[in-house]
Amino acid sequence: MIRALTTTLAAVAAFAATPALAYGQFGHNTIAQIAMANVSPATAAKVRVLLARSSALATPQCPAGTVEDASVWADCVRAKYPLRFGYASSWHYQTLDICGTFDLKAACRDGNCVSAQVDRDVKLLQAKDTPLPERVQALALLIHFTGDMHMPLHSGSHNDSGGNAVKAAYGIYAPDRLNLHGIWDGQLAERAITDGPNLVRRYTATEAAPLQAGTTEDWSRESYDIARTIAYPSATGDKPCVTPTARVTLDEATIARLVPVQRLQVQRAGLRLARLLDEAFAG
Numbered sequence: 234m235i236r237a238l239t240t241t242l243a244a245v246a247a248f249a250a251t252p253a254l255a256y257g258q259f260g261h262n263t264i265a266q267i268a269m270a271n272v273s274p275a276t277a278a279k280v281r282v283l284l285a286r287s288s289a290l291a292t293p294q295c296p297a298g299t300v301e302d303a304s305v306w307a308d309c310v311r312a313k314y315p316l317r318f319g320y321a322s323s324w325h326y327q328t329l330d331i332c333g334t335f336d337l338k339a340a341c342r343d344g345n346c347v348s349a350q351v352d353r354d355v356k357l358l359q360a361k362d363t364p365l366p367e368r369v370q371a372l373a374l375l376i377h378f379t380g381d382m383h384m385p386l387h388s389g390s391h392n393d394s395g396g397n398a399v400k401a402a403y404g405i406y407a408p409d410r411l412n413l414h415g416i417w418d419g420q421l422a423e424r425a426i427t428d429g430p431n432l433v434r435r436y437t438a439t440e441a442a443p444l445q446a447g448t449t450e451d452w453s454r455e456s457y458d459i460a461r462t463i464a465y466p467s468a469t470g471d472k473p474c475v476t477p478t479a480r481v482t483l484d485e486a487t488i489a490r491l492v493p494v495q496r497l498q499v500q501r502a503g504l505r506l507a508r509l510l511d512e513a514f515a516g
């Protein structure tokens with residue numbers, strides 16, 4: 234019990250001391266770094282050359298000159314340039330009811346969902362006639378949206394904005410603003426990434442191939458299933474289809490069970506992004 238409490242307090246202290254890493258940034262940065270460690274040398278060079286021309290985006294408050302900056306550019310411009318980029322808000326997620334059926338086509342009407350945008354960004358990068366600003370933007374969006382697609386609560390929801398309306402506590406850390414979505418996007422992701430050997434490394438073909446297999450629809454279903462069978466039940470017990478009215482608590486035992494799930498999702502996202510980047514820059 235003492236060790237569990239110490240671990241929770243340490244996580245809280247780390248979160249408080251490093252607010253810039255919270256609510257998604259650390260996870261997105263790590264996914265981008267995994268990808269760059271696993272793309273071909275030719276792809277890595279092309280990515281760096283294109284990001285070196287990120288001034289073409291004309292978003293000085295939101296740099297995208299490195300893969301780390303590019304990985305959160307989509308969130309930055311949504312906040313800093315809402316008139317220019319507010320239309321893309323629905324591209325960060327896909328609303329699939331965990332108490333319904335998995336119907337990606339219905340969730341992605343007119344391409345307004347995260348998986349459809351991942352596919353679109355790959356095609357924009359493959360096309361030879363894509364203008365430079367759109368090409369740089371497609372790269373930044375691909376890096377970010379691949380991460381979003383692998384966050385379970387960006388795919389599974391239940392009339393609560395992917396858990397944003399579910400107030401939650403992360404162990405003893407329970408500020409009023411914290412919710413289930415925020416925990417998966419921030420504190421849980423940070424702990425999962427740092428709990429074990431460094432995820433940012435070159436993976437062997439034997440390690441990477443099984444994790445990189447599939448399509449964006451397969452990966453979307455995988456994220457949805459995690460939301461449906463793990464993320465929501467971990468917070469609501471045997472009533473995942475009933476939105477709680479009181480704050481729920483993810484205790485230390487629950488967090489420990491969720492860590493490997495989230496860790497695998499970050500690993501998958503990074504390796505799959507590497508595959509998509511190789512495909513996008515193959516020509």
